[in-house]
Amino acid sequence: MNRILEKQVLSDVTKLMVVEAPLIARKAQAGQFVIVRISERSERIPLTIADFDREAGTITLIFQQVGKSTEEMATLEVGDHFATVVGPLGRPTEIERYGTVVCVGGGVGIAPIYPIARALKEAGNTVISIIGARTRAYLFWEDRMRAVSDELIICTDDGSYGRKALVTEPLKELLETRGNEIARVWAIGPTIMMKFVSLTTKPFNVPTIVSLNTIMVDGTGMCGGCRVELTSGQRFVCVDGPEFDGHQVNWDNLLARVQFYREQERLALEHWRHKCRLEEVVAQEEARTSVATGR
Amino acid sequence: MPKKEIVPKKTPMAEQPPAERIHNFNEVPYGYTPEEAIAEARRCLECKNPRCVEGCPVGIDIPGFLKLIAEGDFQGAANLIHQANALPAITGRVCPQETQCEVVCALCKKYEPVAIGRLERFVADWEAAQGVLPVPPLPPPTGKKVAVVGSGPAGITVAADLAKMGHEVTIFEALHEPGGVLIYGIPEFRLPKEIVRREVDYVRRLGVKIVTDFVVGRTATLEELLQEFDAVFLGTGAGLPWFLNIPGENLSGVYSANEYLTRVNLMKAYLFPEYDTPVARGRRVVTIGGGNVAMDAARTALRMGAEESIIVYRRSREEMPARLEEIHHAEEEGVQFMLLTTPIAFHGDEQGRVKELECLRNELGEPDESGRRRPVAIPGSNFRIPCDLAIIAIGQSPNPLIPTTTPQLKIGKGGVVIVDEKTMKTSIKGVFAGGDVATGGATVILAMGHARIAAKAIDEYLRTGEW
Ligand SMILES: Cc1cc2nc3c(=O)[nH]c(=O)nc-3n(C[C@H](O)[C@H](O)[C@H](O)COP(=O)(O)OP(=O)(O)OC[C@H]3O[C@@H](n4cnc5c(N)ncnc54)[C@H](O)[C@@H]3O)c2cc1C
Ligand code: SF4
Ligand code: FES
Numbered sequence: 001m002n003r004i005l006e007k008q009v010l011s012d013v014t015k016l017m018v019v020e021a022p023l024i025a026r027k028a029q030a031g032q033f034v035i036v037r038i039s040e041r042s043e044r045i046p047l048t049i050a051d052f053d054r055e056a057g058t059i060t061l062i063f064q065q066v067g068k069s070t071e072e073m074a075t076l077e078v079g080d081h082f083a084t085v086v087g088p089l090g091r092p093t094e095i096e097r098y099g100t101v102v103c104v105g106g107g108v109g110i111a112p113i114y115p116i117a118r119a120l121k122e123a124g125n126t127v128i129s130i131i132g133a134r135t136r137a138y139l140f141w142e143d144r145m146r147a148v149s150d151e152l153i154i155c156t157d158d159g160s161y162g163r164k165a166l167v168t169e170p171l172k173e174l175l176e177t178r179g180n181e182i183a184r185v186w187a188i189g190p191t192i193m194m195k196f197v198s199l200t201t202k203p204f205n206v207p208t209i210v211s212l213n214t215i216m217v218d219g220t221g222m223c224g225g226c227r228v229e230l231t232s233g234q235r236f237v238c239v240d241g242p243e244f245d246g247h248q249v250n251w252d253n254l255l256a257r258v259q260f261y262r263e264q265e266r267l268a269l270e271h272w273r274h275k276c277r278l279e280e281v282v283a284q285e286e287a288r289t290s291v292a293t294g295r
Numbered sequence: 296m297p298k299k300e301i302v303p304k305k306t307p308m309a310e311q312p313p314a315e316r317i318h319n320f321n322e323v324p325y326g327y328t329p330e331e332a333i334a335e336a337r338r339c340l341e342c343k344n345p346r347c348v349e350g351c352p353v354g355i356d357i358p359g360f361l362k363l364i365a366e367g368d369f370q371g372a373a374n375l376i377h378q379a380n381a382l383p384a385i386t387g388r389v390c391p392q393e394t395q396c397e398v399v400c401a402l403c404k405k406y407e408p409v410a411i412g413r414l415e416r417f418v419a420d421w422e423a424a425q426g427v428l429p430v431p432p433l434p435p436p437t438g439k440k441v442a443v444v445g446s447g448p449a450g451i452t453v454a455a456d457l458a459k460m461g462h463e464v465t466i467f468e469a470l471h472e473p474g475g476v477l478i479y480g481i482p483e484f485r486l487p488k489e490i491v492r493r494e495v496d497y498v499r500r501l502g503v504k505i506v507t508d509f510v511v512g513r514t515a516t517l518e519e520l521l522q523e524f525d526a527v528f529l530g531t532g533a534g535l536p537w538f539l540n541i542p543g544e545n546l547s548g549v550y551s552a553n554e555y556l557t558r559v560n561l562m563k564a565y566l567f568p569e570y571d572t573p574v575a576r577g578r579r580v581v582t583i584g585g586g587n588v589a590m591d592a593a594r595t596a597l598r599m600g601a602e603e604s605i606i607v608y609r610r611s612r613e614e615m616p617a618r619l620e621e622i623h624h625a626e627e628e629g630v631q632f633m634l635l636t637t638p639i640a641f642h643g644d645e646q647g648r649v650k651e652l653e654c655l656r657n658e659l660g661e662p663d664e665s666g667r668r669r670p671v672a673i674p675g676s677n678f679r680i681p682c683d684l685a686i687i688a689i690g691q692s693p694n695p696l697i698p699t700t701t702p703q704l705k706i707g708k709g710g711v712v713i714v715d716e717k718t719m720k721t722s723i724k725g726v727f728a729g730g731d732v733a734t735g736g737a738t739v740i741l742a743m744g745h746a747r748i749a750a751k752a753i754d755e756y757l758r759t760g761e762w
Contacts, residue, residue, distance in 0.1 A: 086469070088513060222535070222557070223551060257647070260575070
């Protein structure tokens with residue numbers, strides 16, 4: 001269990017891992033996530049289940065290297081084990097036949113939007129997908145997204161691929177031209193993107209579901225660190241979510257909360273890089289002395 | 296029998312000095328030496344109708360084990376305690392003796408009670424120091440399988456008892472380390488984790504399988520467990536933290552005590568960045584609440600480098616539910632107490648970080664349902680406490696995860712699982728429950744006591760099939 005069976009480099013900062021987790025694969029549904037720990041010293045990291053294979057007993061995780069933990073995770077190779085993989089956590093996406101739906105995935109958010117788009121498609125919806133990233137190198141799964149979408153719009157911030165735009169631009173056009181057709185919007189990506197998607201859909205009154213990526217510890221409703229403020233009250237993202245009505249979220253509070261540990265994260269990354277460099281130096285030194293002594 | 300000479304005061308127990316201990320996480324009291332233990336045990340009057348036994352939630356033969364200690368038969372004392380209490384090294388440290396056995400001790404009328412808790416701890420530590428506790432010979436396997444959900448004191452006790460009866464037991468634990476609150480909540484300086492690991496290890500040696508990283512209600516439902524196991528025990532505790540529902544509560548730097556303590560204890564944030572999990576290190580830390588959880592949080596904050604650690608509690612000192620020893624230790628360490636104070640709002644800076652707690656002063660009014668005098672806010676008495684970290688420790692209730700995924704499970708007020716107190720049977724055939732999940736946040740000893748009752752009832756159910 002917890003063994004890495006496959007590793008793909010989706011971009012220099014985005015990695016995909018297929019992990020042996022039969023108990024989780026058996027139960028996983030679109031919209032749910034797992035918590036992983038790399039080793040005994042690691043933090044508990046929530047990651048959305050980007051895909052699962054019940055027969056093979058595997059789940060697919062995709063992550064972006066944004067800090068110490070994800071940098072370290074990227075060094076894991078096929079055959080390595082996670083200390084913890086627990087889940088599936090959170091509530092699954094409510095999949096119904098809504099009519100026409102839009103799925104927006106930004107950056108690493110393309111990974112979790114994929115199983116949702118697929119499930120929505122399977123349920124008979126007309127799926128329009130918008131995926132975006134900073135630059136072409138950070139895009140992935142275009143083929144997969146195309147396979148489950150009736151229409152696929154691609155944007156990059158720098159115009160290196162697809163349209164040069166933020167995902168909210170084509171979304172706004174869709175709402176303006178086909179607003180009454182669109183029954184629901186899903187958006188997953190950086191918090192700031194989800195905020196602006198929600199602001200974009202708000203005037204059109206189109207229900208908008210976002211999948212929040214808050215700070216978490218246990219993932220079972222025990223710590224409240226993942227709490228989010230909705231207009232209807234406080235919720236725990238790990239058990240009541242991760243999906244919520246984007247029009248109800250207090251985005252500014254959430255943005256402040258997700259940045260709370262930024263300074264520590266920077267420290268942790270520095271500390272780790274320093275340690276890695278030291279280890280390299282020590283290894284080189286050892287190699288040199290062993291050559292020198294003929295051992 | 297010649298009348299005993301009365302020693303008015305408890306034999307003192309050596310402790311780490313406050314100025315030193317606020318810089319480390321080592322245990323505060325050192326425990327009795329054998330000589331001290333014998334001297335203390337001799338203070339017992341050997342009452343004919345010992346009130347202390349009635350005061351003990353699990354009815355330990357207290358005068359019995361005290362007599363054995365006085366005679367120097369520590370192993371005998373240990374064996375006697377084990378008949379009623381599976382976790383004496385833990386309860387000796389964390390039980391609220393001053394409201395249980397010690398408060399009713401005959402000596403209390405005029406003098407200090409016998410230090411029953413310290414002696415219980417002494418016996419358990421002495422036994423552990425003799426080497427690894429041998430596993431008793433196990434009966435032939437019954438072929439019956441039991442799932443225990445949760446590995447807190449309730450879960451590990453029920454698992455050990457059932458294993459000793461020959462049943463095949465598997466514990467399912469949501470977190471990555473077994474022990475429940477004993478591991479993630481109660482800090483090292485009050486309950487060394489080594490002791491908890493020793494108990495967990497004992498359960499393993501009895502043949503119990505422990506599956507961590509398994510969330511019942513998510514990884515598998517209770518119903519699914521029932522297909523694979525002949526009986527299920529729910530010992531999932533009361534892990535859902537309460538919040539105050541006041542403005543500003545979601546500012547950064549406002550933690551539930553569960554989150555704060557879990558980060559520091561379970562995730563070892565005090566060793567950051569060697570360990571990855573960060574925690575805010577406040578300089579001025581405010582903790583809201585008056586129970587053990589609040590004391591643990593406020594004292595942990597000191598050890599994490601806080602210059603000031605302040606407890607805000609809405610009633611007066613007499614009403615604080617924390618163990619007396621913890622309040623005393625907190626005071627010695629410099630924790631400040633703002634009593635008769637009710638928080639009404641948190642205020643933050645431009646970055647959304649907490650910077651003040653606004654409060655009202657209270658006066659004591661008429662007694663409420665709990666018999667304690669109700670705190671009544673004085674209008675216009677608002678004032679603000681500057682702080683850069685705030686910890687909410689006002690209570691918790693059972694986690695709703697299993698109830699919400701098991702509609703047939705009957706739930707009572709405050710989200711507790713309803714049980715028959717004589718058998719700990721729930722509303723679902725084959726499912727038992729005990730500990731905090733059945734009471735709401737309570738004590739280790741009650742959880743352990745429930746587990747013992749449940750183990751007997753589960754055994755009977757497995758043998759007879761009768762519900
Ligand atoms: C900080 C703190 C200090 C305390 N101090 C004292 C004290 O001094 N004295 C005292 O007597 N009591 C104290 N208590 C209370 C005491 O710890 C509890 O009463 C006791 O631990 C309850 O035991 P339990 O076995 O019922 O549950 P817990 O110890 O809460 O254990 C429950 C376990 O179940 C697991 N679990 C929950 N849901 C699931 C699920 N769905 N699937 C799998 N696993 C699950 C949890 O992760 C946890 O490990 C304190 C509590 C806290 C939080
Ligand atoms: S009540 Fe006190 S004096 Fe009497 S038996 Fe118990 S411990 Fe001894
Ligand atoms: S992560 Fe702890 S309650 Fe959600």
